[in-house]
Amino acid sequence: MNDIKVPEMGESIVEGTISKWHVKAGDSVNVGDVLAELETDKVNIEISAEQAGVVSQLLRAEGDTVAVGETIGVIGGAAAASAPAAAPAAAPVVEEQKPAVPAAVPAAVPAAVSAPVADTASIPSATPAARKLARELGIDLTQVQANDPLGRIRQEDIAAHGTTAPAAAAPAPAPQAAAPSAPAAEPGKPTERRKMSRRRITIAKRLVEAQHNAAMLTTFNEVDMTAILDVRKRRKQAFAEKHEVNLGFMSFFTKAVIGALKAYPLLNAEIQGEEILVKQYYDIGIAVSAKEGLVVPVVRDADRLSFAQIEKQIIDLAGKARANTLGLNDLAGGTFTITNGGVFGSLLSTPILNAPQVGILGMHKIQVRPVAIDDTRMENRPMMYIALSYDHRIVDGAEAVRFLVTVKALLEDPESLLLEG
Template sequence: MIEIKVPELAESITEGTIAEWTKKEGESIEKGETIAELETDKVNVEIKSEHSGVIQEFLFQPGDNVEVGQVIAMLGEAGAASAPVAKEPVQETTAPVQEKVAEPAKAEVTVVDKNSTSRKAVASPAARKKARELGIDLNEVSYRDPMGRVRVEGVEAHKQSLEAKKAQSVESKPAAVAKAPVQQDDRVERIKMSRRRQTIAKRLVEAQHNAAMLTTFNEVDMTAVMDVRNRRKDAFFKKNGVKLGFMSFFTKAVIGALKSFPFVNAEIQGDEILLKKYYDIGVAVSTDDGLVVPVVRNADGLSFAGIEKEIGALSEKARTNKLSLNDLQGGTFTITNGGIFGSLYSTPILNSPQVGILGMHTIQRRPVVVDKNDTVEVRPMMYLALSYDHRIIDGKDAVQFLVKVKQLLEDPEDLLLEG
């Protein structure tokens, strides 16, 4: 038999949940074919067979948790069949059977040690009968006559003693609280959380418990960005084959602000601060299974088109469940856009161990005072939120970081120069 084991996944992943078997017991499988899909904390992983053969048995069911290195299925060699065991024919014999003459049984002599506590108790026939009726071990009866023999009175006294002790034990125990039977309600559906949803919940709670998280807010006038998009979107798409979206502007603005405030691009390790001089920007993507944060690597070295292409590719992989572990690992800062769902104002939670996350929101046309003439105009406005770890980022730096993002977005020329 050939064992199918959970392969090594990544240094931080030690277990997963079997999402589904892609084959059935009794089916043939070729080397390299997928036998199961494993749901881990971050991504779904296909487990491929390293051998060809016939699937003999699945050792786990979908929904079961398994660990790296654990045997989850058994294969038989291809084409092999278990041959029935041939029984040898019973040969008849014509030889005469000699009857053995039974020897008289020898009396079995038992030597009893008078000092042994395990010797058989001496009791009258009536006492033995009574003990059998009451289920009493004669060796436990302490009521004996002067000759050491157990009599009927002793058996009965021992029985009464046992019942008294039992009653006393019951009285000393608190009355058991009867559990109310669980009533089924057709109006309620009980659904087990997926491993990814459990991990999201766990990490969000850990982020709030382990970091001194605060949030500062500002708003940005999106007039200039929207004007650039409207003027350049056709030429941009024709040249690059991708639409010019808002995310490239925000990614560039964030990178410009991170270069001015490097502690927002840091990480706490023990009693040390790890300043990261590279810019791997995580972009939160919502999927049916929950929120994932794939990472745009070396975003500061990418053009607007490069950022849009990378975000588009990662988003598509997230929606089709094709993200790899490498797509999700690392990241120095995260951007999340609740505005695509209509959120006007929210507080994003840190993506640990990062110390900063920017929340974008929906664009809403509101009346604002324009500086040049103190006139009121209707402008496309967006609220921004920066959640940060106050352990290493002071409030002043957090506010100025967000102001820097605002300035770069409201003046795209500076964004192009500094981003």
């Protein structure tokens, strides 16, 4: 026998969600075959078979949250397929996880069809952990209200039920469950209920935590993009021919941010208890919009990279993000983040900190606007609003404003980026 366990997924990831099983009880597998896919708040991970054999049990179902090191299934030896005791052992577990597919029971134990079907018809769907907790607390599963959209009872439902008075346990759940749904949508109107992905849940949680745990403020400025557009126009073709990558805006902004971070190092720090950890390296996070939600892969040691190297890394990381192939190392760390809402047409926004970082720069759409050149002359210039959100606990307003002014000055004089960035 060989347990199918949730693998180690990096020091910051302690659990995941089974997004898909690629096997079912009774399937033969070889070493290296993909058994399941785990969705975490950062990356998706495949669980592969470590030995050949026959899948005898699946202990957890798709959608279940599982912890690192937890056993979620069992692979038996090659003879497990013909062992008469293997099928009855597998059937109840699969049935608990997927009660909507009772056909699996007659196929496994044809001589005992009536008994399990009659029993399971009245037993609510629940995870193994929930059933165990219910047994320990002496709680009747039929009296527990499930909050899972699929109707499956989980540990937290058992725990919540256990806090209610025993006398009120039976009648209370029904009206409580119905009450929240009434104002959610007008009766008779079309709606669609979607389960949030694990990544979206984590994004939501971290964004709220960032706003609750930091004294976040945002300061704004605007950049005249004339000089950068001129450099790109003059050097774009030669740059692409030499480096096999286009000269984009992100390399300019990355270099400008690094130059400003060197001048104002507290924007490249984080708070640890009552201490400030000032980082003397520049791992710049680049926010990328992917199908499952926003991710922030990191360009490491960006201060040591050329414009071409930065552009290549950003293209590579963005491609991996959209293909959902980012590794943990691509996302870990980061000392400062840049996000570009301009690619979607945003003219102005206030970016939220990527904790534990204390600074994030927001780029926006380039828009031609009339600008006063001097007291007597106006010109139409390609202008971009930029925003710096910062943690006011360690960054003073004056420092934040000067940081953003430095970014502006470096961008409006691109040649200086070679010296300052």
